[in-house]
Amino acid sequence: MPIRQLKIRGVRNLQPLDLTLHPGVNFIYGANGSGKTSILEAIVLMATGKSFRTSQLKHVQAQDADRIELVFDIEDEALGQCQLDSLRLKSGDNLLKLNGSVLTAQTEAAQWLPVQVIEPTTFKLLSGSPEERRQFIDWGVFHVEQKFIEHWKVFRKQLKQRNAVLKEKELQWLPVWNQTFAESAAVIDNYRRTYLKRFKPEFERILQQLDDSIQVQLAYYPGWDRDSELNDVLNKQQERDLALGYTQSGPHRAELRIKVDKQPAAEILSRGQQKTVVAALKIAQGALFQQESGRRTIYLVDDLASELDEKHRFALCKLLEDLKCQVFITSIDKDKLTDIWQPVASKVFHVEQGIISEDSPATA
Numbered sequence: 001m002p003i004r005q006l007k008i009r010g011v012r013n014l015q016p017l018d019l020t021l022h023p024g025v026n027f028i029y030g031a032n033g034s035g036k037t038s039i040l041e042a043i044v045l046m047a048t049g050k051s052f053r054t055s056q057l058k059h060v061q062a063q064d065a066d067r068i069e070l071v072f073d074i075e076d077e078a079l080g081q082c083q084l085d086s087l088r089l090k091s092g093d094n095l096l097k098l099n100g101s102v103l104t105a106q107t108e109a110a111q112w113l114p115v116q117v118i119e120p121t122t123f124k125l126l127s128g129s130p131e132e133r134r135q136f137i138d139w140g141v142f143h144v145e146q147k148f149i150e151h152w153k154v155f156r157k158q159l160k161q162r163n164a165v166l167k168e169k170e171l172q173w174l175p176v177w178n179q180t181f182a183e184s185a186a187v188i189d190n191y192r193r194t195y196l197k198r199f200k201p202e203f204e205r206i207l208q209q210l211d212d213s214i215q216v217q218l219a220y221y222p223g224w225d226r227d228s229e230l231n232d233v234l235n236k237q238q239e240r241d242l243a244l245g246y247t248q249s250g251p252h253r254a255e256l257r258i259k260v261d262k263q264p265a266a267e268i269l270s271r272g273q274q275k276t277v278v279a280a281l282k283i284a285q286g287a288l289f290q291q292e293s294g295r296r297t298i299y300l301v302d303d304l305a306s307e308l309d310e311k312h313r314f315a316l317c318k319l320l321e322d323l324k325c326q327v328f329i330t331s332i333d334k335d336k337l338t339d340i341w342q343p344v345a346s347k348v349f350h351v352e353q354g355i356i357s358e359d360s361p362a363t364a
């Protein structure tokens, strides 16, 4: 079971909330503005230190609260049990603890909570900046390859140092930095390529099950001309890098291009089709993660009814059920959920003005 219990304090309109969750499907329904999404937002905040709704966390904190406090009891098939605590003060300071011991990095909490969000704006994964798609690939690599995060930190440090050398115009240091940067870039590139090789067939399989009329191609670009060595590219681009004061080529500029008939999928597909493709991408990541680690992803599906018709909603729910993972799924209308999906194992919660209550089995 992934999240067994959660305690939420000081998040948006939510009243102090202590919930015992279902290891399978947790339906959450309630009127507009009742607080459904805020529950999902709190889970993402614990997992990533970020919100999927705002870049300014001060908006997530309840107006009358001086802190956000989250406590999650987790039971993971492979990692065992743990308690994660997060205390986020108005100043922005965040104290994270694992079983009472202070954590120094958010990634240590993230390892316990492999969370995927499917919500009304997720189609932006197709139309948004390349960074979003890089983060998407890196989520997969991070959760499958334990050593990736260390290599990633080294790479980020080297990128920062090379950029500092460019800004200071310390030309004598550049050849050395080009070499080290290129070596560390190759490691990141290799992780991403290897991951995508395994990911593509899984994505095609899932998309086929969600909608076999959509044909999408995934093309990975490493962030520099694929036919050249990065070290050579850096040497060639040196004058321009010096003029700009930053490194133009490398894994920080990689891109996952998602196309339909050689055109960007975001320009061709309808909004509903884009949502279907994004759902397929996210479910494929969870399926691959499960195959490779024996662990399960936690899916947060906000406002399922939005822009997906009944056939696609049904196909999505069926795939989530097959994965046997923990799912949190929200809707305004209880019937819109339970009419199309009656998983054997589930709990139903109702939210009203920030107060959440569990439906008794007779009404659920």
Ligand SMILES: Nc1ncnc2c1ncn2[C@@H]1O[C@H](COP(=O)(O)OP(=O)(O)OP(=O)(O)O)[C@@H](O)[C@H]1O
Pocket (backbone or CB within 6 Å): 011, 012, 013, 014, 030, 031, 032, 033, 034, 035, 036, 037, 038, 039, 058, 059, 060, 061, 062, 063, 064, 303, 332
């Ligand atoms: N910082 C805050 N402090 C207190 N209340 C807030 C804060 N930010 C937002 N709210 C209120 O909290 C509620 C948040 O609702 P949330 O978005 O979780 O609702 P929802 O049930 O998902 O609604 P919808 O179905 O419309 O998406 C809204 O009523 C909003 O006005």
